[in-house]
Amino acid sequence: MKKTTKFMAFMVAGATVLSMAACGAPGGAAGASGINNDPKANDDAQCQNTIKKKGVEKVTLWAWYPAVEKVVDNFNEAHDDVQVCWTNVGNGSEAYKKFNTALKAKSGAPDVMQVEAEILPSYVSGAEKHLVDLSQFGASKEKSKYTEGSWRDVTLGGGDSVYAIPSDAGPFAMMYRKDIFDKYGVKVPTTWDEYEQAGKELKAKGFPGHIGNYAPNGTAMNVALFAQKNAKVYDYDVSKPEDVGIDLTSKEVTDVMSYWQRLVKEGIVTTDDCYSNDWYTKIVDGSYATVVNASWLIGYVKGVSGAQEGAVWQVADAPKWDSSTPMVNQGGSTLAVTDQAKHTEAAAKVAIGLWDSEANQEVAVKDSGNFPVMNSKLEADDFINYEEPFLNNQKVNDVLAPIAQGYKGYSFLPFQTYAYDEQTKAFTKIVRDGADVSSTMSDLQKTLDNYATQQGFTVKK
Structure with a gap:
């Protein structure tokens, strides 16, 4: 079979927010190999959120989760060595379109980006890999924290590599x-x-x-x-x-x-x-x-x-x-580190840790409307026993949590x-x-x- 070696970016009008994605032809080892180490590169980055800790390294983030600014503020308050610099570049298709443009220009992409699970293969399958394998930064140790299916979705085949960190799911x-x-x-x-x-x-x-x-x-x-x-x-x-x-x-x-x-x-x-x-x-x-x-x-x-x-x-x-x-x-998002991250290790820390706190899991559920994929939240009494007013005070998570935990993963x-x-x-x-x-x-x-x-x-x- 003849292999295509150049990266092919294409945009196809779709019926959902997934209407823009990059596609690469096969070839080479999977996962962006370029590891960058420039902690000062984002010093002048413009952020939508207010960075309260001055003189601290910034990691840029593109994400469109509801209440994401609150999540970022909580993370920044808890960390003295790194601060998240967030920008909302638009939902789904808008974000992917801008990301594709940055990939083509070889500059302008964020360090960390929200990517829907079903879109991940589009950015790691090409001759040029645009998402970093986070296993080299200890991400594999996080596996037990997450549901089986959500973790398999970010390994893209169930292997040892980890191309993103799960954020939420759609039982x-x-x-x-x-x-x-x-x-x-x-x-x-x-x-x-x-x-x-x-x-x-x-x-x-x-x-x-x-x-x-x-x-x-x-x-x-x-x-x-x-x-x-x-x-x-x-x-x-x-x-x-x-x-x-x-x-x-x-x-x-x-x-x-x-x-x-x-x-x-x-x-x-x-x-x-x-x-x-x-x-x-x-x-x-x-x-x-x-x-x-x-x-x-x-x-x-x-x-x-x-x-x-x-x-x-x-x-x-x-x-x-x-x-x-x-x-x-059905659905679900992740946090991935791009090959344009200025300081890849710091970006990995953000991707791995942004949602990994009790405070941000609460924001995810109560403010963002996300369904959690962390086992600790899925098994928490306050989560399981929550009564949803819209559903006539039904304990809805008593129905949904077993679905999330029973999901084994899927391929796209x-x-x-x-x-x-x-x-x-x-x-x-x-x-x-x-x-x-x-x-x-x-x-x-x-x-x-x-x-x-x-x-x-x-x-x-």
Whole structure:
């Protein structure tokens, strides 16, 4: 196989905040090898936060977590040897776009950057590696502090290298309108078979909305639905940088897509695009009886205006296919050290330690709306017993924490944004146009196989 040696940065318009990412062709050892040591380089850096300890080394950070400034202030107050200089360069796609520009210019990138877990392979798979392997700075010792799945996600294959530190997760669960199920005398579903039956019952008993929605642009949400079926649609191990796995024609995948196509034809689910204003409005106005998504959606929904009077929301495990259905995650961010870090060791200290305090874990949960991945927080009595007012004082973390702890990790491609864009087109044809599932998924497989080959990868068979 001919290897491509130059770094290829591309930007693909996606359906989520993951619409900008870098992609490199395979080759060489994974992880940025350049270690820099210039503690004075950021002395004149401009910070959005106020640096109170003067004359102390600065480490620059790009991040868009809610309440991140409070997190930074807490870290800075606790450290006399390093101060975090934070800048909000925009959410997701905006940040990645600016990061890509800095990579191309070979200057202007931050020392530490928030990177979503599914985007990590895009920045460590190329001939030029842009994220530092933090194991050389002791990151491997942090493994026991984190959930199994979140740690595997930052090792990109489960090896010894560590390309980022997990920050938060998105346990895959089902929000549901208890008042709607009670009003129509329908049992809340615990399996996907029961989900279909409940949708039919709600419709037959006069519920004017739908039991739920299948969003073809759901990207990671739709991958989570496949993962529930134990389907590994995307696979990448950074220790084998030339190989990618793509499996979109398995029986498990076609079963999932056929299921949703059938529910659409039965008129019990809609196919609205997710994360739009209209979608959020339909969630709160009673158009959907359930929303199956990441736990972080709760924070967004409770902030949406126009909620239906008398709505009673609760959270339960996402419906399962059978007893083999695994715990699944959707989304989650990390902190990574870039190859442009001025003082790599200090940057690693920030990435490893920024969230690792009781104070900042509290900020993560109460102010940022992040779902924790540190075992100490997941097991804390105050966390497990927290009663969420929006959910009628349900102890929601009693449901969500076992999902986060049961998640085993997942893999994504070095060109995940491109894959998301193409899968959205295919899923739209299936659920909105009624296209044949097998042939449409076969066409999607060929499209991604060809793209991978063009980028210099070998598709594992």
